[in-house]
Amino acid sequence: MSAGADKANDGRPLWLAVVASPLTMRLACLGAILLFWELAPRMEWISPVMLSTLSSTVMIGFANIDVFLANLGVTLGSLLLALVIALGGGAVVGVLLGSIRPLRNTLLPIMSSIYAVPLVVVYPVFTAWVGIGVESKVLFGGLYGFFPMLLATAAGIRTVDSRYMLAARSMGATRVQVILHVMLPAALPSVISGVRIGSALTAIGVVVAEMMAATAGIGFLITQNRTMFNTAEVYFGVLLVVVLAGTIDWLVSVFERRAADWYPQKVRAI
């Protein structure tokens, strides 16, 4: 059945194979969702307060694009600072916890338990400490992305083949050299997956913080429009955040491909 759809001929006419292929099915469902989005509010199947039509969402969004972009800029600023905390801090602590055996055996399990805590309840502490300005978003976003980055880095470091370390040490490498030239390159795939999850969570942390209490930012804009029942603006803001997350994910993949060019030969050569 599936192989038939690939080759598009197992006795069936070509048009049938194309119509019945999984890709057609997926596109048809996507089309149906978009069509439903446009028609349901228009025909009042769903109240337009709950769901604005696709066309009005896009049109109203682009009519106010300057407001959206200004707030997106605020969010991006907070996000960049938060990423420094999450990725930088997570990588450093991850290397420490992953490479020092007593810490790895005791602290690392504690860290992975803390990862299960719904960090969102900590946000009121930040607003009480530093107010509802940009600082609380940076701290909260940084905290949100810190643990996945830490855990992925430590996991990567931990799985480095001990023969590589032995070889490096027996050739007289210092601790710093071992970390820079053996551990990090070998742990790179895991570190990058930490960067991917960590930056996605940092972004969502910043936006969530803006939604709860803020004076600017895309999350703030979404919440403000929701309280005023400006449904189209709410949906447009949500779309922008999804696009932002998609862009971050894409940037990480670009970086991932670059990184794959730097290291694998060297690692295999050892």
Add this chain to the structure above:
Amino acid sequence: MKNAGRLLAQLAIVAAMFLFWEMAVRTGLANARIVPPPSEVLPRAITMLGDPVVLHNLWITSAQVMLAFVLVAPIGVAIGLLLGESDYFGRAFKPFFFFVASVPKSVFLPVFILAFGIGFTQKVAFGMFQAIFVLVISAIAAAESVSPDYLKMARAYGASRRQIYVDIYLPAMLPVIVEGLRLGMIFNITGVLFAEMYVSRAGLGHLVSTWGMSFQMVNLFAGILLAASLSIAVNELLRWYENRVGAWRG
């Protein structure tokens, strides 16, 4: 014995952190008004467990979390197994689920408020929405983790269909599915608490958010401690089960 030593070391680390926190406040390193010491927070957390108002809100949050979990677990696992087992549906819809799983879901909360209001139903629906994608993806992984070698082997030895399901499929899939349930549960709890903190009239998240806004720092820290301990307990319980059913993997 080695495990006992490790556990002891971990307890010592946690105790040291609390001690450091206490000393930092006592010595004036941290301001007691914005960082209440554990000697105030811990007793408050314990008295909260006897406070009918807190218990009522805690019950509402737990009810939302449990209802969402009970509803979403079979749906998510069923969709995942279908996509993992059926080649056609897998190729049609897997990319969709992988894409949506990478999209931040918390930002859709306002949409749920527009659709369901700010009550119990909206919290349950949002908790389900947070959890379903990780469930589907882990169930897909579970279906794909059944080694064809084991199946071939079982058939060659004449295993019945029932034996193949019970002795091959179930043990192979269960650890991966339980891991998905654990992650789904974490996302579910986070989603419900976030929804309560965002807009609501009840629940632990609502209490925490109110305490924060009115600068009741001891209450706030005690509430965070309760929320954190409960979710760590749930997570560790599921992780223990995951390790138990996954023990055969070595």
